[in-house]
Amino acid sequence: MKDKIFKSILFIASCLILVLTAGVIYALVTQSISAFSSFGLFNFISSSEWDSVNNNFGALPFITGTLITALLALFFCIPFSLSIALFNGEYFKQTKIATIVSSIVDLLAGIPSIVFGLWGFYVLRPILIDMGVSAQGFGVLLASIVLAIMIIPYASSLSTEFISMVPNELKEAAYSLGATKMEVIKTVSLPVSLSGIFAAYILALGRALGETMAVTMLIGNTNNIPTHLSDTGNTMASIIANQFGEADGLKLSSLMAIGLLLFLITATINFIAKYILKLVNK
Amino acid sequence: MENSINNDKYILELKDVSVSYNPEKKAIKDVNATIKEHTVTAIMGPSGCGKSTLLRAINRMHDLYPDIKTTGQILLKGENIFDMNPMRVRRLAGMVFQRPNPFPTMSIYDNVLAGYKLNNIGLSKAEKDEVVENSLKSVALWDEVKDSMTQKGSFLSGGQQQRLCIARAIALKPEILLMDEPTSALDPISTNRIEDLILELKQQYTIVIVTHNMSQAARISDNSMFMYLGELIEYGTTKQMFTKPKDKRTEDYLTGVFG
Amino acid sequence: MKKTIFSTSRYRQLKSKLFFYVVCTFCGITMIPLFLILWELVKKGYKQFNLSLFTEVSPSSMDAMLAKISNEPIPGGILNGLTGTLLILLLAMIIAIPVGILTGIYLAENQKKTFTKLIRSLSDLLQGIPSIVIGIIVYVWVVKPMHSYSALAGSIALAIMMLPMIIRSTEESIKMLPTSLKEAGLALGGSYTSVVLQILVPSAFGGLFTGSLLAVSRVMGETAPLLVTVLGASTVNWHITEPTSAISLLIWEFYNDPNLAPLVWSSSLLLLLVVLGINIFAKSIAKKWKIQ
Numbered sequence: 001m002k003d004k005i006f007k008s009i010l011f012i013a014s015c016l017i018l019v020l021t022a023g024v025i026y027a028l029v030t031q032s033i034s035a036f037s038s039f040g041l042f043n044f045i046s047s048s049e050w051d052s053v054n055n056n057f058g059a060l061p062f063i064t065g066t067l068i069t070a071l072l073a074l075f076f077c078i079p080f081s082l083s084i085a086l087f088n089g090e091y092f093k094q095t096k097i098a099t100i101v102s103s104i105v106d107l108l109a110g111i112p113s114i115v116f117g118l119w120g121f122y123v124l125r126p127i128l129i130d131m132g133v134s135a136q137g138f139g140v141l142l143a144s145i146v147l148a149i150m151i152i153p154y155a156s157s158l159s160t161e162f163i164s165m166v167p168n169e170l171k172e173a174a175y176s177l178g179a180t181k182m183e184v185i186k187t188v189s190l191p192v193s194l195s196g197i198f199a200a201y202i203l204a205l206g207r208a209l210g211e212t213m214a215v216t217m218l219i220g221n222t223n224n225i226p227t228h229l230s231d232t233g234n235t236m237a238s239i240i241a242n243q244f245g246e247a248d249g250l251k252l253s254s255l256m257a258i259g260l261l262l263f264l265i266t267a268t269i270n271f272i273a274k275y276i277l278k279l280v281n282k
Numbered sequence: 283m284e285n286s287i288n289n290d291k292y293i294l295e296l297k298d299v300s301v302s303y304n305p306e307k308k309a310i311k312d313v314n315a316t317i318k319e320h321t322v323t324a325i326m327g328p329s330g331c332g333k334s335t336l337l338r339a340i341n342r343m344h345d346l347y348p349d350i351k352t353t354g355q356i357l358l359k360g361e362n363i364f365d366m367n368p369m370r371v372r373r374l375a376g377m378v379f380q381r382p383n384p385f386p387t388m389s390i391y392d393n394v395l396a397g398y399k400l401n402n403i404g405l406s407k408a409e410k411d412e413v414v415e416n417s418l419k420s421v422a423l424w425d426e427v428k429d430s431m432t433q434k435g436s437f438l439s440g441g442q443q444q445r446l447c448i449a450r451a452i453a454l455k456p457e458i459l460l461m462d463e464p465t466s467a468l469d470p471i472s473t474n475r476i477e478d479l480i481l482e483l484k485q486q487y488t489i490v491i492v493t494h495n496m497s498q499a500a501r502i503s504d505n506s507m508f509m510y511l512g513e514l515i516e517y518g519t520t521k522q523m524f525t526k527p528k529d530k531r532t533e534d535y536l537t538g539v540f541g
Numbered sequence: 542m543k544k545t546i547f548s549t550s551r552y553r554q555l556k557s558k559l560f561f562y563v564v565c566t567f568c569g570i571t572m573i574p575l576f577l578i579l580w581e582l583v584k585k586g587y588k589q590f591n592l593s594l595f596t597e598v599s600p601s602s603m604d605a606m607l608a609k610i611s612n613e614p615i616p617g618g619i620l621n622g623l624t625g626t627l628l629i630l631l632l633a634m635i636i637a638i639p640v641g642i643l644t645g646i647y648l649a650e651n652q653k654k655t656f657t658k659l660i661r662s663l664s665d666l667l668q669g670i671p672s673i674v675i676g677i678i679v680y681v682w683v684v685k686p687m688h689s690y691s692a693l694a695g696s697i698a699l700a701i702m703m704l705p706m707i708i709r710s711t712e713e714s715i716k717m718l719p720t721s722l723k724e725a726g727l728a729l730g731g732s733y734t735s736v737v738l739q740i741l742v743p744s745a746f747g748g749l750f751t752g753s754l755l756a757v758s759r760v761m762g763e764t765a766p767l768l769v770t771v772l773g774a775s776t777v778n779w780h781i782t783e784p785t786s787a788i789s790l791l792i793w794e795f796y797n798d799p800n801l802a803p804l805v806w807s808s809s810l811l812l813l814l815v816v817l818g819i820n821i822f823a824k825s826i827a828k829k830w831k832i833q
Contacts, residue, residue: 006734010650013643014660017708020701021663024670027681083567091561101568103824108575110820112762114792115809119578121796149574156571178550180557210671212765217796237673237765244677244769256681259674270669274662341728373730383721387743400731400739447725454729 024263032257038250044257050223050239057254059261061225065233066262068226069140069215070208073147074155074201080148081156081204085197088156089163090189091181102160109153117217120146125218134230138220141229146218147208155204162196162280163189196280202273206266212237236262292316292357293488294340294458299354301335301344309335310512312354317458317505322480322489324503324520326496328535332512333492337460340490341375342368359457373401376451376487378461382443384435384450391431393446394418397454417449420486421479441472445479452487459483461491465498477502496536500524508532582813586806594618594807598776599791605800615801619808622791624777625692629767629787630757632696637703638753644704645711645749646737652716661712668705675701676766684770692778692785695771699763703756710755714748715741747830754823758816764789788812 035057036044047058084105092098124145125137133141166189174184190197220232221242234242236258247255294317302308310332317323325333335344340358344350345368356363363371384393394414398405405413414431418424423445427438435446444464451459461480465473480489480502493499499506499520506520508529516523516532527533593616600608600617608615644660651657675698683694718741726736742749772784773794788808795805 003733006737010643010647013640014647014656016640017644017660017663017667017704020704021666023682024667024675024678027678028674031681080567080571083564084571086564087568091564101572104572104575106824107817107820108571110758110816111575111578112764112789112812112816114762114764114789114796115578115582115813118792118796118805118809119574119581123577123581152571180553182557182560183553185560206669210669210674212671212673213793216765237671240673240677241765241768244680256677259677262671263674266669266671267666270665274665343724343728346724346727369730369732371730372728375728377725377728379721379725379728381719381721383719383725385722385725385740385744387740387746396726396740397729397731400726400729400735402735450725450729 028256028260028263032253032260035250035253035257039254044254045261048225052251055250057251059236059254059258061223062234062236062239062258063261064225065140065219066209066235066237066265068233069144069147069219069235070205072140072144072229073151073208074205076144076148077152077155077204078201081152081159081201082197084152084156085159085163086185086189089160090185093164102157105153105156108149111150113150113211113213114217116146116150117214120214120218136220136232138218139230139232140219140226143215143219143235146214147211150211150214151204151208154207155200158200158203159193159197162193162200165196166192195276199273199276199280202269202276206269206273209269210237210262210266212241216241236265291318293319293359294490295355295357295360296336296340297355297357299336299339299352299356301332301339301350301352303350308512310339310509310514313514315507315514315517317488317490319488320484320486321504322484322491322502323505323507324499325490325492325507325509326494326499326535327507327509327515329494331509333509334462335512336509336514337462337490337492340458340460341372341377343377369401373397373454374457376454376456376459378444378448378451378459378464380463381467382440382447384438384443384446386434386436388435389432390427390435390438390446393435394449394453396450401454413453417453418446420452420483421445421449422475423449439472441468441475444468444472444476448476448479448483452483456487458488458490461489463492463494466494473498508535510535579813582806582810585803586808586810589614589804589807590810591807594811595623596620599786599794599804600801601775602798602800605798605804609800615803617804619788619791619804619811621774621777621786622788622808624779625771625774625786625790626761626788628692628779628781628785629695629699629771630761632693632781633699633703633760634753634757636696637700637707637756641704641707641753641756642711642742642749645708646715646742648708648712649715650737664705664708667701668709672698672702672763673765673769676769679766680769687782689782690770690772690784691782692771693781695767695785695787696781698766698770699760702760702763702766703753706756706759707749707752710752711745711749714745714752717748718744747827751823751827751830754819754826758819758823761816761819762789762812764793768793 044059046060048060049056049058084101088098088102120142125142128142129137170188170192171184174188215235216238219234219238221234221238222232223234226233240255240259244255296313296315299313300308301310313336325336327333338344339352340356342363344352358374385396388396391414394417395410415424418427423442426442435443438446465476477498483489503520506523507514508516510531516527516529523532524536527536595618597618598621599619600615605615648657648661679694679698683697684690722740722744723736726740767787767790771787773790774784774786778785789812792805792808795801795808
């Protein structure tokens with residue numbers, strides 16, 4: 001009897017997750033209906049209008065802003081996170097220095113987004129201005145550089161795991177054929193762990209897409225489609241953070257709709273990564 | 283209650299016991315056997331023959347895994363264990379596992395009393411002390427640990443840990459003691475001590491022990507079962523089985539043809 | 542064109558060495574930002590990092606301006622943010638930790654069920670939701686019906702972010718326990734409930750504790766979801782149904798108000814030290830527990 005009650009408590013707790021997820025989707029969908037019905041789903045996604053005066057809203061600039069900054073960040077982070085993965089998972093596998101490096105990288109992941117934003121604003125922005133990237137320094141480039149630093153820990157920790165899982169026998173086989181360390185990495189370690197590393201980067205991309213505060217502080221907050229690295233813009237997350245407080249009616253619904261789209265994009269990205277991981281683990 | 287049963291000298295009776303992990307294949311088939319009080323019964327056989335499966339049927343461990351089905355009857359002091367509350371069955375049939383597994387968060391003292399705690403049986407401090415002392419004395423561990431009662435059980439050596447686990451099992455004063463290869467993870471000296479202990483515990487308990495080790499069975503058991511491919515091939519006194527096995531397969535196993 | 546084996550192998554060795562140095566260089570560069578950020582905060586924040594930071598509420602823009610004109614240090618601190626963060630985090634822990642641990646136990650104990658796989662995927666899904674999106678959902682759920690921003694709303698948002706992490710760490714640490722531990726408990730006649738609560742949970746306690754602590758440190762600096770749920774307040778508030786401040790929200794305010802900008806560094810320094818401190822503490826505990 002007591003066991004039955006306890007087991008039902010466990011079950012009910014799990015059901016809460018189900019209810020929570022359903023509630024998330026329900027809230028997003030019901031709140032964005034009025035935006036989608038006034039503008040049409042396709043039109044909302046493809047329109048670059050964001051006009052609070054005439055109540056005409058489209059999400060295209062923010063979708064492109066999000067994709068551009070996130071992909072750029074991913075691109076910037078690859079050499080660094082791959083190096084960390086090789087350093088910790090191959091060259092210095094299971095040594096003290098590897099633990100130190102991985103702890104430092106872990107701590108990087110612990111820094112709050114708003115602190116990254118501050119640092120980007122006060123330290124990196126002046127550097128970009130000095131380099132003549134743009135007059136104000138704000139923009140896609142600044143946001144993606146900081147984003148890249150923020151996602152390095154996510155990309156590198158999982159990659160490290162996969163690289164260190166490559167069986168020694170395989171590597172030894174290559175060494176015994178006279179390969180150098182680099183050739184072993186190129187022909188054995190990386191190819192064997194490739195799909196795992198790929199999944200790690202997709203997960204990191206998912207983080208970058210949803211990152212809010214730092215990007216909001218650095219991207220410049222203009223509602224245009226960025227076409228150049230030095231252009232300012234807005235991401236889906238940053239437009240919500242910026243304008244949610246003062247929004248109501250159709251604008252609120254449009255922001256909700258952007259939230260729904262962002263949710264769908266990150267969920268898809270995460271699903272793909274998890275699917276690849278599942279295949280790898282088999 | 284006990285007196286009303288004719289064959290009460292048998293503490294354990296197995297009647298057509300079968301266990302299956304999946305519907306197609308039975309892990310053990312129609313085992314019939316009776317076990318007398320204050321004896322040591324060894325279950326032998328090659329790996330995968332169902333020794334442990336049979337042992338774990340006796341305290342209804344298979345209940346934990348919904349896929350495993352047990353059929354037949356097992357009478358403990360004349361009472362069918364499948365009609366009893368599984369928790370009561372397990373209190374009456376203590377179990378010692380292959381690897382010593384003292385509870386890592388509990389002190390030595392609390393480990394011995396774990397059975398009482400888990401069953402929410404309240405004891406006074408004096409009663410607790412008595413149970414702990416008696417149980418640890420029975421496993422000859424008292425002198426070694428009496429000054430470190432509050433330490434965690436995981437600080438003991440493997441052999442000491444296993445004796446602690448035996449103390450934990452007998453603290454509840456079970457009717458029988460089930461041992462699943464209790465020495466397979468221990469060194470020879472610790473193994474010796476456990477074997478001596480089993481011979482002593484026989485005075486008070488009935489012991490069923492699964493073992494891989496034929497000489498161990500010969501040293502400590504009164505009766506032996508030989509199992510092969512899920513069937514109980516032969517059951518008799520250990521002496522008779524080792525000297526004049528009735529079945530060809532038993533003889534082959536004992537002479538090292540397989541296993 | 543033919544190279545001797547000797548020279549090619551030397552060339553290849555050299556290339557391999559070079560590659561190693563490149564890896565080390567990139568790796569080294571990645572170590573830099575953490576220290577640069579710390580340095581920046583210490584350099585600019587130590588002057589304001591004083592007792593009044595902990596004992597006074599945040600100043601108004603006007604007070605700060607007046608102080609600035611008369612060349613005095615900006616008065617006030619972040620007491621309202623400290624208490625707000627504490628209140629919101631405590632509430633979030635009360636919501637998330639029990640549910641997370643119970644769910645984690647369920648998942649670890651029913652691994653083969655389809656329902657388990659569903660809940661696990663949903664938990665992953667929740668973990669992937671951007672924090673600002675969680676914020677606006679809680680706005681719809683709580684702020685709108687209650688017609689007020691509130692500490693409660695913020696803590697629900699943070700609890701949703703903590704849940705998946707707690708669930709995952711609970712499930713993993715219970716799964717790591719040897720099955721014989723559970724069997725030994727049951728073999729002593731313990732009920733399922735007592736075996737789980739008295740043996741499994743204490744044995745996995747290190748994992749549960751670290752997981753919960755890391756979850757707290759992860760959401761502690763969150764700003765975006767709080768912007769749209771608790772709004773902020775200029776005084777200390779302990780009522781869970783009223784708008785409340787938080788350290789991260791104050792940082793955001795200071796950042797947006799040029800008069801208050803000097804305070805941004807000391808408050809960020811404090812936030813960072815606490816978050817990293819909890820992080821390091823949790824991980825060192827995890828290590829200690831694992832050795833046992």
